[in-house]
Amino acid sequence: MTSEYIIPRINKYVRIVNEATNKKLGPLGIYTGQWSLILALHELGSATQSELIQYLSIEAPTLTNMLRRLEEAGLVRRETCQDRRVKRVSLTETAQERFPLWNQEIQEYRKQLFKGFAPEEMQLLSQLMNRLLENVKRK
Numbered sequence: 001m002t003s004e005y006i007i008p009r010i011n012k013y014v015r016i017v018n019e020a021t022n023k024k025l026g027p028l029g030i031y032t033g034q035w036s037l038i039l040a041l042h043e044l045g046s047a048t049q050s051e052l053i054q055y056l057s058i059e060a061p062t063l064t065n066m067l068r069r070l071e072e073a074g075l076v077r078r079e080t081c082q083d084r085r086v087k088r089v090s091l092t093e094t095a096q097e098r099f100p101l102w103n104q105e106i107q108e109y110r111k112q113l114f115k116g117f118a119p120e121e122m123q124l125l126s127q128l129m130n131r132l133l134e135n136v137k138r139k
Helices: 003-028 032-044 049-056 060-072 093-113 119-137
Strands: 046-048 076-080 087-091
Touching: 003 032, 003 093, 032 046, 032 049, 032 060, 032 076, 032 087, 032 093, 046 049, 049 060, 049 087, 060 076, 087 093
Parallel strands: none
Antiparallel strands: 046 087, 076 087
16 A cells, blocks of 8 residues: 555545444444543643644644533533633543443443454554654654
8 A cells, every 4th residue: 555545545544443442432422522532631630721733733623622612511611720821721520420331431432443453562652653643743
């Protein structure tokens, strides 16, 4: 396969994986992008909106919409910092209680997704994706 077909295939795989992930998480009340944000907050504890934008590599309006929806669902809270222009975001107790269920669903899906991959193949895939990401970041 030549490199001209790789980007369209990556896009296709991302769409398919996101769609399948949404089918797994949707009945649990969240979706793929929201899961990424929830996972980030679970790992970080709390973060400013600027930190989340950088951590997730998303645009400010995208984050704002996700936060609004998650806040309405009672899953995140935004607190104004000393500098009133800055808001710190964290998971609510409800989200922390639901996190194990969401994570279990994702882990089961991940097992299905990577079934038949040897550990060496997983490592190679990770290395290749990291290299691709580094190339994308070089402008």
